[in-house]
Each structure stands twice: as structure tokens, then as C-alpha cells.
Amino acid sequence: MxxxxxxxxxxxxxxxxxxxxxxxxxxxxxxxxxxxxxxxxxxxxxxxxxxSSRPLLKSFPTRSPRILVGAGEENAGIIDIGDGLAIAFKIESHNHPSAVEPFQGAATGVGGIIRDIFTMGARPICSLNSLRFGPITDDAPVSASKPKPEAEPNANSGESQIENQKSKIKNNQRLFSGVVAGIAHYGNCFGIPTVAGEVYFDPSYEGNPIVNAFCLGVLRHEQIxxxxxxxxxxxxxxxxxxxxxxxxxxxxxxxxxxxxxxxxxxxxxxxxxxxxxxxxxxxxxxxxxxxxxxxxxxxxxxxxxxxxxxxxxxxxxxxxxxxxxxxxxxxxxxxxxxxxxxxxxxxxxxxxxxxxxxxxxxxxxxxxxxxxxxxxxxxxxxxxxxxxxxxxxxxxxxxxxxEAPIYHREAREPAYLQAVRAFTLSQVPEIKDAAADLKTFLSWPTIASKNWAYRQYDHSVRAGTVVSPGSDAAVIRSKADSLPPNHDTEQGTRNTPEKLLALTVDGNATYVYLDPYEGGKIAVAEAARNLACSGARPLGTTDNLNFGNPQEPEIFWQLRESVRGIAEACRAFNAPVTGGNVSLYNQSPNGP
Known part of the structure; x- marks a missing residue:
């Protein structure tokens, strides 16, 4: 041919x-x-x-006495957890594939991150996920980043807008259910517990969901x-x-x-x-x-x-x-x-x-x-x-x-931040029925229980899950059968101490939109708080940066400032970045 x-x-x-x-x-x-x-x-x-992002990522703290394999060295970072044991962990995105085919896109995202872990010589023992979708109900709050458009002066505009919104909601529901089913299918069939995660719904994700998958594995130092x-x-x-x-x-x-x-x-x-x-x-x-x-x-x-x-x-x-x-x-x-x-x-x-x-x-x-x-x-x-x-x-x-070309993109503060900074509480309407408003607030899918999603995940397989989904952070037990095989299996099993590992995935995109630098710091601080509430101390961080087109100066500025905030917070908590993922061009087919 x-x-x-x-x-x-x-x-x-x-x-x-x-x-x-x-x-x-x-x-x-x-x-x-x-x-x-x-x-x-x-x-x-x-x-x-x-x-576009490599120059920015150099600002992350990536070293500590516990780091055995650092960020960018291999397929995943590895941290020492004592007694000759270590953990390999990483998070990655599968956004575009999930937008096109939600079930297979999400399932293969889980499969890819699992391979990154056992490629390092570790046995995968748990997974997490972080998901974003457009609204799945018609009573969702107005997005800070994507306000509702004004109605066109047309006699049929009201009906057409309602039908259009219903169509978008159905598509978002399709994407949400397909992604959750894909994650459940792969993790459950492979035999790895999905122990924690987060889900947000906002019009800014309409047509282009965010699907981030995390995996952690355990190994001995000499098995790296x-x-x-x-x-x-x-x-x-x-x-x-x-x-x-x-x-x-x-x-x-x-x-x-x-x-x-x-x-x-x-x-x-x-x-x-x-x-x-x-x-x-x-x-x-x-x-x-x-x-x-x-x-x-x-x-x-x-x-x-x-x-x-x-x-x-x-x-x-x-x-x-x-x-x-x-x-x-x-x-x-x-x-x-x-x-x-x-x-x-x-x-x-x-x-x-x-x-x-x-x-x-x-x-x-x-x-x-x-x-x-x-x-x-x-x-x-x-x-x-x-x-x-x-x-x-x-x-x-x-x-x-x-030696791919490296770009130092133009960065410009978005104009919308002027309105953000001018906002005062006097612009918030008076609450007339606090109890009713609270019920409405708690019923929004972003706030409400995510049980519908995580009940589809097997979170108890391998009998190591100590704290299940729904808490501040998941806690999983690493025991002898969590480790990969070695030459002397009997001796390795007999001398292997058990470890309790706490994991969480967090990020509030609204905070990042309103102030990327502070939002980046808040994401790390929230994760650290969740670990502390579970009785754990942060050891390391893996990040997944999901942004739009980096060739647009306003978007690149958001990315740059978020990285700056994450880096500062990771240094404050002594939780160095061991690796992660940058996913760009995440923009809805209908606009940013």
C-alpha cells in the first residue's frame, strides 16, 4: 500500500x-x-x-527523604512507608475518550493507571476517581463560570430552550451513568477495590466530562x-x-x-x-x-x-x-x-x-x-x-x-476576575425560607450523597478496606498478601508488617475559577484535612491538572496560578509531588 x-x-x-x-x-x-x-x-x-506545562511543573516540590522514585522519572512515583516497604501511586485522566464513549473511555482509564502501577513492580491494591459532569437535574444552580444565556426575542425561544436544556441533561445523565458503569466494570472485574472519590456537576463540563483515575500499589524496596x-x-x-x-x-x-x-x-x-x-x-x-x-x-x-x-x-x-x-x-x-x-x-x-x-x-x-x-x-x-x-x-x-518543543505560553489575567473581586455580600438576595433553601441546597447532586455511584464499586474485595467510601478519606490495610511475589515467599510473608494507608482525592473547581492561586492551595489543604481527620499524616501528592486550551492566554494564566498554589501548599504540608498528569484542551463542544 x-x-x-x-x-x-x-x-x-x-x-x-x-x-x-x-x-x-x-x-x-x-x-x-x-x-x-x-x-x-x-x-x-x-x-x-x-x-506547554513542563516549565510550570518544575516549581513543584518533588524531593523528600521518603521519595524513592521521583516525579517524571518513571511511570509512577514511589514513597517509602517504612520496614522496607513502599507505595507506588499516580492519577491520570481519560477525558476525551469518556466524552466520546463514556463506558469504554472510563474503563480503559482505570486499566491504564493500574498498568502504570504494576509496571513499577507493585501490586495494585486500591483505586480512586475524581469526576466532573454537566448538570443531571433541571434545578441545578447557575454556574459561576457559565451563566445562563439570555432568552432570544422569539415566540418559540422559551420552548426551544427548555427542550435544548432537557436534551443536555439527558446527555449528561448518559455520560455520568456510562462513566460510573465503566469504572465499576473494570475495577470489579480486575479485583481491585474502589475506595474513594468525588463527583461534581456544573454546566462548564457540559459535553466534556472530567474523568480522573487513581491507583495505588505496594511493593518491597528491592522490587522497584x-x-x-x-x-x-x-x-x-x-x-x-x-x-x-x-x-x-x-x-x-x-x-x-x-x-x-x-x-x-x-x-x-x-x-x-x-x-x-x-x-x-x-x-x-x-x-x-x-x-x-x-x-x-x-x-x-x-x-x-x-x-x-x-x-x-x-x-x-x-x-x-x-x-x-x-x-x-x-x-x-x-x-x-x-x-x-x-x-x-x-x-x-x-x-x-x-x-x-x-x-x-x-x-x-x-x-x-x-x-x-x-x-x-x-x-x-x-x-x-x-x-x-x-x-x-x-x-x-x-x-x-x-526533546519535544517547549513553549512558554502567554499568560493574561481573565477579565471576569474584576467582577469577582467587586462582589460583596450585599449582592446576595435575602433568604426568605431558610429551611426550604437548605433542603434545596442539600438536594443538588454535587452536595447530595454519592451512594448511587460508589455502591456500584466493589470496595471490599481483597479484604483490606478499613474505612469505606463516604468518609473523609479511605483507609486501606496493606498486609502480606498485598505484596508482589518474591524469591522467598514464605519468609517475605512471615516478616511483613501490616500498614494502614489513608487516601483522598479533592479539588473544588469553583474556588480555582474564582482565584486559581488560592484554589490550588485550597485543594491541597482540603486533602490534607481529610487525611488528618482519618488519623493520617500526608506523605506525598499526585496531581491531575485539567484545563482548557493553553494557547488562550487567560486559560494558561489559570493553569500557571493553580500550579503556583498547589506547589506552595505541598511545601507547607511537606507532601511532595511524586507525579501526576496534565490534561489540556478540555473544552465543551459548545464553548469553554
Whole structure:
């Protein structure tokens, strides 16, 4: 099949600017192939490269004596909890996919964050979530960030507005129920308790929900694993289900404004979840890691094979070469472009110590998992992709993974803050019936009990949950069977002390809208209070920054000020940031 000609229009469709394309050509020293263009487009997307937010994130406190793996080093941060034990934890978003296909979008979001944890060598023991949707009732309060529009002078405008509002409410209800069902499906089937979370409803999230998933795992210090392609000539293994066309270029999809047209066009960019397969992959990988046969491991999350190959090589300062003809494929006639950019779920890339391949095959066969040896580590410092021997991509790994363009965006304080600062309590109408108003207030879905959502989550599986959903913070017990297997399982179990871990996820977007700097501080302070009310002391923080288009100066100012507030509060509570996620371009198809 002939590849498309690289034209300015094709480059633009890959969300690369003219300047970025010129830098790409300078790195390669030539025009890119179609597959190389796709590879650069996903790795230099906002989702993978953090090209707008990376300068801001440097202000976060990221060090303490307890930090074993810090922010940005690996797939998740790791903190020492004493007695030779540690916890790996992280939060990530899956917003655009959930807006397009709520069930699969949310389910695969849970699956992705679970993989990030066991990729570090930890056994996942609990999950949390933070969700935002448009109003699901017709009596919702007026949003501070999206006031109700004035009625048009038309005889039918009243009826049409009512019908339009009913349609929006039904869509928000569909998104809410689909996301909750997707989270419940994946967590319950995988066998991990969902122990805490939060849900807010506001018109500003209409059509573009926020779906953030968190996971925590436990491991021994000596079980920490790195995602590095170490050891020249070490074989590279693919494990998990075959690669398909689902999730194609999902990272690029998450790095652009969501519109009705893009949502429909990118419906195929939503991955398909299989929690039962992920459970097998998790157990097989943890058993394999205990043998010492693994030199490095990385999940195929955002950008799939592209990200897992170039990032592992870049971290290790090596090269990597793979042959796509060896990659299991479930769709006929897949092109190299499709194979490299597919985000099919539950797949792992494993670098194995040469000479120990049979141990790897034996364990994967035991768990009835598909596997394939697809390449090897090289000394070239390049990511080379072949297909039946023909070179489809040849790119310097580190320049692709770590040297994406960085932008110092223009920041401007939004004009609406003038009205915010001018607000006084004299503008609030007098309360005529306090009891009735209180009942109305408590009935709003944002304030009311979230039992409908969390009762769908299994929060007691593995028998470690001490404080269930609905309290200030969840408390979970880490015990001997929470740990991954090791060489001496009996001794490890006998000498493992139990630990009680408190977890919470918090954030008030209204506070952030009214004052991003103070709102950022308040989010951290609220989380610290919830932990303190559960008898715990904050040890670390993982953050998920969900904002709109960073190219709009007012939105970038909000992001910058929020980061400044979070950083200051984390320093005050001695709770360093161990990692997290930045999700941008979260704007409703109908406007910000």
C-alpha cells in the first residue's frame, strides 16, 4: 500500500506546527516517512510531551527523604512507608475518550493507571476517581463560570430552550451513568477495590466530562523496576492481546479541542477494555519480575508501541530495534503507521536478560497469554522500526522522547476576575425560607450523597478496606498478601508488617475559577484535612491538572496560578509531588 505524500495539509492534520515540522526534519536530516510523521505527532503531542506545562511543573516540590522514585522519572512515583516497604501511586485522566464513549473511555482509564502501577513492580491494591459532569437535574444552580444565556426575542425561544436544556441533561445523565458503569466494570472485574472519590456537576463540563483515575500499589524496596531498555542485545518481548485499530492515535486526539466533528471522527480512538486480560497480564508480569529475568518493563499506554519503545531506550541511553511483522495483529492488512500508533489495551513491552527467554515464555504460557519476541536492544541510541526487514522509521530515541518543543505560553489575567473581586455580600438576595433553601441546597447532586455511584464499586474485595467510601478519606490495610511475589515467599510473608494507608482525592473547581492561586492551595489543604481527620499524616501528592486550551492566554494564566498554589501548599504540608498528569484542551463542544 502506497504511503500518503507528506504535504502541509497532512502535517497540519497531525497537529504539528510548521516550526515543529521543520525541527522534525532537522532531527532526521531528511523528509519523514508517513509512519515517522505519525510517531512524531503522538510523541510531541501535548498529552505525551507536556510541551506547554513542563516549565510550570518544575516549581513543584518533588524531593523528600521518603521519595524513592521521583516525579517524571518513571511511570509512577514511589514513597517509602517504612520496614522496607513502599507505595507506588499516580492519577491520570481519560477525558476525551469518556466524552466520546463514556463506558469504554472510563474503563480503559482505570486499566491504564493500574498498568502504570504494576509496571513499577507493585501490586495494585486500591483505586480512586475524581469526576466532573454537566448538570443531571433541571434545578441545578447557575454556574459561576457559565451563566445562563439570555432568552432570544422569539415566540418559540422559551420552548426551544427548555427542550435544548432537557436534551443536555439527558446527555449528561448518559455520560455520568456510562462513566460510573465503566469504572465499576473494570475495577470489579480486575479485583481491585474502589475506595474513594468525588463527583461534581456544573454546566462548564457540559459535553466534556472530567474523568480522573487513581491507583495505588505496594511493593518491597528491592522490587522497584525501571522502564529502561538496558543491556545491549537483550531481547524485547511483546505480551498481551494482539494489536488492533482501536485507540489509533488516542494521545493526539487527547491533545486537541473536542468538537462534535472531531468526536465523531475520533470515535475509533477510544480503546476497548478487557479487565480479565489485564488481571492475567498483571499476575504474569509480577511473577516474571520475581525471577530476575527482566531488565526493563513498560506498558503500552498512550502512543502504544511508539511510546514504550522510544521511552525505554531514551531512559537507558540505548537504542531499540523492532520488526512489526513479529507483532501480533488482530486486524488484517494493518499498516506500520497503524501498528505503531494503535493504543489497544492490556499490552506490555518487556526487555529480558539475554539467555533467560525460556523462563519468560514458560510464565506467559502458564497464564495463557499471547507473547512474541519482536526485537532487541541496540547501542545505536536510535529507535528503528522494520516491517519484514524494510525500515519504516529510524529516529534518535532521546530526541523523540525527551526533546519535544517547549513553549512558554502567554499568560493574561481573565477579565471576569474584576467582577469577582467587586462582589460583596450585599449582592446576595435575602433568604426568605431558610429551611426550604437548605433542603434545596442539600438536594443538588454535587452536595447530595454519592451512594448511587460508589455502591456500584466493589470496595471490599481483597479484604483490606478499613474505612469505606463516604468518609473523609479511605483507609486501606496493606498486609502480606498485598505484596508482589518474591524469591522467598514464605519468609517475605512471615516478616511483613501490616500498614494502614489513608487516601483522598479533592479539588473544588469553583474556588480555582474564582482565584486559581488560592484554589490550588485550597485543594491541597482540603486533602490534607481529610487525611488528618482519618488519623493520617500526608506523605506525598499526585496531581491531575485539567484545563482548557493553553494557547488562550487567560486559560494558561489559570493553569500557571493553580500550579503556583498547589506547589506552595505541598511545601507547607511537606507532601511532595511524586507525579501526576496534565490534561489540556478540555473544552465543551459548545464553548469553554
Amino acid at each position: 502506497a504511503e500518503p505524500t507528506i504535504t502541509p495539509e497532512l502535517v497540519q492534520r497531525h497537529n504539528l506546527t510548521t516550526e515543529e515540522f521543520e525541527k522534525l526534519k532537522a532531527i532526521l536530516g531528511r523528509e519523514p516517512s508517513y509512519t515517522e510523521l505519525g510517531i512524531f505527532s503522538v510523541m510531541w503531542s501535548e498529552h505525551c510531551s507536556y510541551k 523496576v525501571r522502564g529502561r531498555a538496558s543491556g545491549i542485545s537483550n531481547p524485547v518481548f511483546y505480551v498481551g492481546p494482539a494489536t488492533g485499530r482501536d485507540g489509533l492515535a488516542g494521545a493526539a486526539f487527547a491533545s486537541q479541542n473536542l468538537t462534535e466533528a472531531s468526536a465523531e471522527h475520533q470515535r475509533g480512538a477510544v480503546q476497548v477494555a478487557d479487565p480479565f486480560m489485564e488481571k492475567l497480564v498483571c499476575e504474569a508480569c509480577l511473577e516474571l519480575l520475581a525471577t530476575g529475568a527482566v531488565a526493563g518493563i513498560q506498558d503500552m499506554g498512550a502512543a502504544g508501541l511508539t511510546c514504550s519503545t522510544c521511552e525505554t531506550a531514551a531512559r537507558a541511553g540505548t537504542g531499540i530495534e523492532i520488526d512489526l511483522s513479529c507483532v501480533p495483529q488482530r486486524a488484517a492488512n494493518m499498516t506500520p503507521y497503524e501498528i505503531m500508533l494503535s493504543e489497544s489495551q492490556e499490552r506490555m513491552l518487556i526487555i529480558v536478560h539475554k539467555g533467560r527467554e525460556e523462563e519468560v515464555k514458560r510464565i506467559f504460557d502458564k497464564w495463557d497469554l499471547p507473547w512474541a519476541e519482536i526485537g532487541q536492544v541496540t547501542s545505536t541510541n536510535r529507535m528503528v522500526v522494520r516491517n519484514n526487514g524494510h525500515v519504516e522509521a529510524d529516529i534518535p530515541a532521546k530526541k523523540l522522547a525527551d
